[in-house]
Amino acid sequence: MNDQIGVTITQGPKPWTVLQHKKGFASLELQGNWTPPGDGSIVGKVYVRLVSEDTSAPVLGWIPADTDQNSRTWSLRLKNIPAGGLYRLETSLQMDDKAAMEWFTRGDMVHHLGVGDLWVIAGQSNAAGYGKGPVNDPPELGIHLLRHNGQWDLASHPFGDSTHSIHMENRENANPGHSPFLSFARIVKRETGFPVGLIPLAHGGSPLSKWNPEEDGTLYRLMLRTIQSIGGNVRGILWYQGCTDCTPKESPTYLNRFRRMVHSIRKDLNHDTLPMLTVQLNRHTSSNPEPESDISWGTLREHQRKAAHEIAHVTVIPALDCPLSDEIHNSPAGNLLIGERMARAALATVYGKPVHYQAPEIQSARQLPGDGPAVIELTFDHVKGHFLTTGPLEPVFTIEDDQGTIQAAKCSLAGSHIIWLHLPRRIAGRAVVHGAYEQNPAAHLPLDQASYLPMLAFYQFPIE
Incomplete structure (x- = not known):
């Protein structure tokens, strides 16, 4: 038997909910029932307010709800909730126009509400978070998570916890671990001042076809x-995916299929400029990679690099320098780096902050004039300081021409953003250059001295 008096909420936000703001404000729909306190009073009026959880100061003062006397139900659209929080939603019941406001009959409350930005986490295992080992990355009020059980919660690892999951499409077979995106959210929250809500939907091992509605589309429909x-409404999508598509069959079509997926989600959400923050794949340290594996990984990373140029509001950050906790999964230390880099990309491209986030990227390749062995000049964009090296660069770069493969005999820095590749011979016919394209490329990539970001990998870049 329910003998509760006062106001009950039957429809509305649950504790820890983060609402997506629009131009600094959000609204929510509330419904419920009311029950007289049993003191003989008859006519009830439901009121709702919002207060700061830190201070209990009113954010929105007591607002009368539409209160039905016959059905003893009530409803209210609470509007103009300012971005921020955390907030507490309070309800109360006035009977027969009696009693001062502070002595109204009790009502339900909802704690830990935020108004800020929602970010969807999509992709495969390195998006789901499989980092193993200890790291200091604690929960923080104002960073919340829509867990797989359908309930909002304080964000804490592992994000892919499948306890009481309501969707089996992305249930992991093994317990996941550390994710990059608590680090991401911590920085975004700190720099914007708004709560962040994370929506983890990634699934380990999932190919792009699961996310593309023009193919299988299972995870797309779940998203x-x-x-x-x-x-x-969401602020954007955090995307780390591609390892499963590093095959001779799937990698050549990756860019076009990714483009179609981005177009579909923007169309279905009616958001033409929905940001997609992406990660260029880290390495796979398998002990015996096949030659075609290097081509597939190089092709896919190149498509990820090109996507940021060819698809509006898509960004890419590097991960090739991030440590692993097994052959293919980023470690917690690596995840912290990835989360910070994605946060900087968001701050620069989504929030308009003057933040440098772009990694050095190949801009041009040309053979310098001369009669002796060829020197190939590589010019890079987005070098904020100057290049520095932590080891030999020769294994990083590979040339292919009509006569086959050429490895540089020597690499030298020729300026703040220029690298010279000294070859053992002239190039013959059409030639291309690859940089860190392999499944497990060289470890010592050129770094930007100002940002310590490694260059983005590239594949089959034409030499002029």
Whole structure:
């Protein structure tokens, strides 16, 4: 028997919910029932307010709800909730126009509400978070997570916890570990001042076809359904995926299929400029990679690099220098780096902050004039300081021409953003250059001295 008096909430936000703001404000729909306190009073009026959880100071003062006397139900659209928080939602019941406001009959409350930005986490295992080992990356109020059980919670690792999961499409077979995205959210929250809500939907081992509605689309439909269940609006998508598509069959079409997926989600969410923050794949340290594996990994990384140029509002950050905790999964230390880099990309491209986030990227390649062995000049963009090296560069770069493969005999820095490749012979016919394209490329990539970001990998870049 329910003998509760006062106001009950039957529809509305749950504790830890983060609402997506629009131009600094959000709204929410509330419904419920009310029950007289049993003192003989008859006519009830439901009121709702929002207070700061830190100070209990009113953010939105007491607002009367539409209160039905016959059905003893109530409803209210609470509007103009300012971005920020955490907030506490309070309800109360006034009977027969009696009593001062502070002595109204009790009502339900909802704690730990935020208004800020929602970010979807999509992709495969390195998005789901499989980093193993200890690291200091604690929970923080104002960074919340929509868990797989459908309930909002304080964000804490592992994000892919499948306890009481309501969707089996992305249930992991093994318990996941550390994720990059608590680090991401911590920086975004600190720099914007707004709470961050994370929506983890990634699934280990998932190919792009699971995310592309024009192919299998299983995880795409889950993503769309989940976004719609929380209001249909998100700030952006955090994407780390591609290892499963590093095959001779799938890698050549990756860019076009990724493009179609981005187009579909933007169309279905009615958000033409929805940001997609992506990660260029780290390495796979398998002991015996096949030659075609190097080509597939190089092709896919090149498509990830090109996507940031060819698809509006797509960014890419490097991961090739990040440590692993097994052959293919980024370690917690690596995840912290990835989270910070993605946060800087978000701050620069989504929030308009004057933050440098772009890694050195190949801009041009040309053979310098001369009669002796060829010297190939590589010019890079986005070098904020100057290049520095932590080891030999010769294994990083490979030339291919009509006569086959050429390894540089020597590499030298020829300026703040220029690298010379000294070859043992002239190039013959059409030639291309690859940089860190292999499944497990050289470890000592050229770094930007100002940002310590490694260059983005590239594949089959034409030499002029």
